[in-house]
Amino acid sequence: MKKKPVLGITMGDPAGCGPELTIKALENKNIYEICNPIVVGDINMMEDAIRVVRAKDITLHKIADVKEAKFQYGVIDVYHLDLVDMSKHEYGKVSVMAGEAAFQCVKTVIELAMEKKIDVTVTNALNKEAINLAGHHYSGHTEIYAALTGTSNYSMMLAHDDLRVVHVSTHVSLREACDRVKKQRVYDVIKLAHDACKSLGIENPKVGVAGLNPHSGENGIFGTEEKNEIEPAIKMAQEEGLNVDGPVPPDTIFSKAQGGWYDIVVAMYHDQGHIPLKVVGFVYDKKAKKWASISGINVTLGLPIIRSSVDHGTAFEYAGQGHANEISLLNAIEYGVQLAINKK
Structure with a gap:
């Protein structure tokens, strides 16, 4: 690729692990070989993150415009937003200040992408309680992106290596999730899943529907949603020439996907899709008593801009200690770059 895509990376909740994970990720020289990253956040917070991870060879470059960025390994460009009073900052604590900071980072990175000043947005974790305390009543990143981009037909996709899952519903109660399994919505998500695979360079995607x-x-015998809603949606997609199979029993579809039967799985609700992805992506070493790997990514489908994200929370219990694992953020950066290249 002649021109590397420009990535806007939010620092996430400043009380969480996002700032230190960002420094750790951008210590990798190969990231600068595939993209031009900018951190959207508070430069004072990022300075403290350098202290936390003991990144002696990293310096920060404060910018107020993307055009000012150096895109130079060893010098992290920070699109500075004056968000954090370091005299009041505490790691691992839910606060209005941290929630407001996290929200403003997301809002800014979306605006930069909508204005085509950056090619990809990559988000670190925010705390839902904190952003709501700050007066921003959203249930997560996905809903913020949908609202601020004016998108009505969207879905969350999780991925770990070749295992991909897209959801009919996410942040609602299980009772409400069952009510949201409707023919049109299932059909729309099948289409989003198909298009997502195409955007990743998969020529004839195989979509499995749970x-x-x-x-x-x-x-x-155990419910009529399959006969009344899911099967008609699958038939609609098949009539358009899409390679779709299902409804497949939820207890076997992910094993089949792992074995190569499907390029992507349409899950009916949040935990149905999240649990299998996190079983393979989150690996805890019980002997060492620490996480050996926290990998996988989260992509919002259907948006006019590219959004890729870590697939974990703020990890308040580890924040400020320098132990948090940056693999998921590296995955998210690489996935965002891939999506940008295929889009071009």
Whole structure:
């Protein structure tokens, strides 16, 4: 690629692990070989993150415009937003200040992308309680992006290596999630899943659709959502020439996807999709009593801009200690670059 994509990386909740993970990730020289990263956040907070991870060879470059960025390894460009009073800052604590800071970083990175000043947005974790305390009533990044870009048809995709999952619903109660399994929504998500795979360079995506009920309803014995809503949606997509299979029992579809049967799985609700992804991506070493790996990414589909994200929370219990694992952020950066290249 002649021109490397410009990435805007939010620092996330300043009380969490986002700032230190960002420094750790950008200590990798190969990141600068594939993209031009900018951190959107508070430069004072990022200075403290350098202290936390003991990154002696990293310096910060404060900018107020993307055009001012150096894009030079060893010098991290920080699009400075005056958000954090370091005299009041505490790691691992929910606060209005931290919630407001996290929200403003997301808002700014979206604006930069919508104005085409950056090619990709990459988000570190925020704390939902904190942003709500700050007066921003969203259930997560996905909903913020949808609202600020004016997007009505969207979905969350999680990925770990070749295992990909997209969701019919996410941050709602399980009772409400069942009510949201409707033909049109299932069809729309199948289309989003298909298009996402195409954007990743998969020529003829194989989409597996999970059932909602045990055994996919067993022909109506355990529930009728499959017969009344999911099967008609699959038929609609198949009639358009999409390679779609299902509804497949939820307890086997992810093993099949791992074995190469499907390029992506349409899950009916949050935990149905999240649990298998995190089982393979989050590995805890019980002997060492620490996380050996926290990998995988989160992409919001259907947006007019590219958004890729870490697939973990703020890790308040580890924040400020320098132990947090940056693999998921590296994955998110690499995925965002891939999406930008294929888009071009």
